[in-house]
Amino acid sequence: MALLLVICMSPLLAWADESRPVAHDSDPHEGGWIALEGTNLIKIPVLNVNLGMNWSQPFDYLPVYAENQPIRGTFWGPRNRAGSEVRIAISRFNTSDLLSAFQVIESEAKTKEKGSRAVLNSTGDARFSLRGLSSSGMYTVFIFDENSSAVLSMMPLLVTKGDLTLQMPANITAGDFARLRVNKSLPDNESINQSSIFAAILISRKDYENARLVLVSKGTDESLNSTLSIGTKSMQMRELPSLSMELLMQMLYLLPRNSTAGMQESKDSGADILLITDPEWEKGSYILTCGVYSSGKGLWGMKQEAVEVI
Amino acid sequence: MRAIIVLAIFIFGSLCSAFDLSPANPNSGDRITLSGSTSPGERLSFHSSFSMDLPVTGGQYEYETAVEIPKKPNRVTVTARNVKYLNAGVKLGIWITRQFPASGGIASISHADVPPGKYDLKMFGEALAGSTSVPVEVVAETVAQADSEGKYELVIDTSGIPAGDYRIEGAGDLKTIRIREPSATSISAASQQNRGDGGGDDHVSSADKKETQVEITPEVIQWYAIEIGLKVENKSQYDEAERLLNKRLSGGYWKVIAQGEPLTEEAGNCEQEYCLVRGVDACTVCREKDMLIKNITSDSDATREGEKSLSRNISAPQSGESSLEKGFIGMIINWVKGLLGMHSEGWGW
Numbered sequence: 001m002a003l004l005l006v007i008c009m010s011p012l013l014a015w016a017d018e019s020r021p022v023a024h025d026s027d028p029h030e031g032g033w034i035a036l037e038g039t040n041l042i043k044i045p046v047l048n049v050n051l052g053m054n055w056s057q058p059f060d061y062l063p064v065y066a067e068n069q070p071i072r073g074t075f076w077g078p079r080n081r082a083g084s085e086v087r088i089a090i091s092r093f094n095t096s097d098l099l100s101a102f103q104v105i106e107s108e109a110k111t112k113e114k115g116s117r118a119v120l121n122s123t124g125d126a127r128f129s130l131r132g133l134s135s136s137g138m139y140t141v142f143i144f145d146e147n148s149s150a151v152l153s154m155m156p157l158l159v160t161k162g163d164l165t166l167q168m169p170a171n172i173t174a175g176d177f178a179r180l181r182v183n184k185s186l187p188d189n190e191s192i193n194q195s196s197i198f199a200a201i202l203i204s205r206k207d208y209e210n211a212r213l214v215l216v217s218k219g220t221d222e223s224l225n226s227t228l229s230i231g232t233k234s235m236q237m238r239e240l241p242s243l244s245m246e247l248l249m250q251m252l253y254l255l256p257r258n259s260t261a262g263m264q265e266s267k268d269s270g271a272d273i274l275l276i277t278d279p280e281w282e283k284g285s286y287i288l289t290c291g292v293y294s295s296g297k298g299l300w301g302m303k304q305e306a307v308e309v310i
Numbered sequence: 311m312r313a314i315i316v317l318a319i320f321i322f323g324s325l326c327s328a329f330d331l332s333p334a335n336p337n338s339g340d341r342i343t344l345s346g347s348t349s350p351g352e353r354l355s356f357h358s359s360f361s362m363d364l365p366v367t368g369g370q371y372e373y374e375t376a377v378e379i380p381k382k383p384n385r386v387t388v389t390a391r392n393v394k395y396l397n398a399g400v401k402l403g404i405w406i407t408r409q410f411p412a413s414g415g416i417a418s419i420s421h422a423d424v425p426p427g428k429y430d431l432k433m434f435g436e437a438l439a440g441s442t443s444v445p446v447e448v449v450a451e452t453v454a455q456a457d458s459e460g461k462y463e464l465v466i467d468t469s470g471i472p473a474g475d476y477r478i479e480g481a482g483d484l485k486t487i488r489i490r491e492p493s494a495t496s497i498s499a500a501s502q503q504n505r506g507d508g509g510g511d512d513h514v515s516s517a518d519k520k521e522t523q524v525e526i527t528p529e530v531i532q533w534y535a536i537e538i539g540l541k542v543e544n545k546s547q548y549d550e551a552e553r554l555l556n557k558r559l560s561g562g563y564w565k566v567i568a569q570g571e572p573l574t575e576e577a578g579n580c581e582q583e584y585c586l587v588r589g590v591d592a593c594t595v596c597r598e599k600d601m602l603i604k605n606i607t608s609d610s611d612a613t614r615e616g617e618k619s620l621s622r623n624i625s626a627p628q629s630g631e632s633s634l635e636k637g638f639i640g641m642i643i644n645w646v647k648g649l650l651g652m653h654s655e656g657w658g659w
Binding site for chain 1: 397399402403404405406407408409432434538539540554557
């Protein structure tokens with residue numbers, strides 16, 4: 001549940017630092033597209049934004065990096081910008097800019113600390129490399145045109161303390177308990193006695209891929225309406241949703257019946273999570289999403305795997 | 311003379327505080343009404359508890375039930391002995407599971423301020439080597455508020471409470487009643503007795519409620535198939551739906567009722583074409599929706615004040631870690647807050 005909320009809201013939040021919408025062309029042939037390398041990818045629901053014009057989220061996956069892991073990628077730019085110099089920068093997302101982010105360029109000033117420069121090649125593309133980030137959280141990678149300061153492209157990414165390994169049978173039988181083993185990598189400076197919460201949620205791929213967050217606004221906080229849909233159920237929220245007991249409980253109701261979640265608190269580097277399934281579950285492909293959070297340390301890691309329910 | 315006054319105060323106090331239980335010999339699944347008198351507006355804490363021995367098979371133990379959590383403030387504590395660990399699963403629309411490690415063979419879960427409502431629960435895990443049974447004790451605590459005349463009443467749903475002794479303590483009194491195994495004979499007898507009494511007993515047995523099991527026709531199977539996401543036009547999936555429905559109904563604990571038939575006083579009638587009902591009063595769809603959406607809005611300021619007072623009055627279980635004090639929901643919320651970097655800034659985005 002928590003993961004779903006994070007996954008649903010993460011792209012939304014990431015957009016908050018984003019700038020001119022015209023820059024966000026997800027078509028690799030037309031350009032303006034970022035591909036990050038060597039990342040752990042989290043599949044995310046579809047995001048639609050309607051602020052007078054319709055936008056669809058160009059991201060299928062949220063890249064996840066460990067702290068200090070170098071961020072390498074390629075900007076597939078438009079051919080007509082070949083030879084241009086671009087700046088690649090990273091900034092933390094800012095929720096207060098959520099609405100204005102779609103209309104106003106404000107991001108550049110926030111991104112001066114981190115970045116590198118590159119010259120687009122004859123096809124408008126450029127490889128880039130950025131130093132790893134030392135603090136976990138949600139970030140946004142921006143590609144700026146160095147001359148006009150226009151944002152050519154952006155991409156949200158998640159930075160976690162470390163990496164996770166998941167061990168779970170590839171096939172589980174509906175009605176059985178499913179045992180998941182989660183282990184986290186231990187950086188040198190990590191305290192072994194740090195208590196962590198290990199959590200996992202299993203949702204059918206069909207429902208997961210049909211999850212959709214639609215935002216409709218006339219440009220003000222008050223006019224924002226959002227609808228989160230999962231399967232055949234949906235939930236409407238007015239204004240910016242606040243995380244509350246009510247919201248979480250409503251989201252629990254929103255989740256399809258053939259979903260399950262488990263959590264475990266442990267001071268060890270790993271934990272077993274048992275997930276309960278019902279015999280009535282629809283058979284097929286499911287998506288397992290797992291995250292580990294350490295109080296005071298932040299998000300330790302996040303990982304997804306496919307599981308077949310038979 | 312002083313002794314007489316003290317004795318009179320004691321007796322008077324006892325008379326004012328003692329509570330009544332009705333019925334005296336309930337079946338598992340019945341509702342027990344606890345009532346009494348005290349000072350107007352007074353809040354009284356009540357503890358109820360029962361024990362059971364779970365059999366160990368292949369080193370594993372398991373128990374599944376549906377329980378009703380009383381209104382807030384409340385606390386539910388489950389203690390299992392002879393175990394390596396205790397897994398607890400609660401169905402809040404979906405199953406949410408957590409494992410609790412044992413210390414010295416004892417695993418304990420204690421949650422305060424659980425949102426009231428009916429919950430499907432599962433307890434399972436691995437028993438200590440050589441154990442043939444796992445003794446489990448369940449303690450529920452809640453508060454009754456007296457009205458302006460000093461009268462108070464609590465209704466306790468005994469669904470999920472196995473046959474055996476059921477202890478209730480509060481208002482300076484301790485009573486033990488025996489919960490009977492529900493059987494067709496006893497339910498029928500109780501039902502007839504209550505009807506024959508003509509309202510002399512204000513207890514309404516669950517068996518009094520209208521229960522009508524619809525015939526399992528192809529139409530019902532089609533409805534169930536759609537409910538569980540199977541395609542009725544596919545013969546094998548239709549057969550699978552029929553098999554699952556028959557399996558579900560085979561124990562006699564579940565039944566299908568038709569649209570308009572009564573569920574609970576809270577959830578109203580079955581509003582769908584059919585409803586799959588657990589026991590006498592719980593359409594799963596309506597119940598879960600009711601529990602998830604309706605109950606969360608019922609936290610009035612007065613209740614919150616009560617929660618604080620109960621939290622102060624109840625000591626923490628000694629065997630549990632501090633983390634065990636947190637409710638599932640609170641843990642989820644804290645986890646999400648942490649994930650989103652909301653350690654101290656509050657909940658708003």
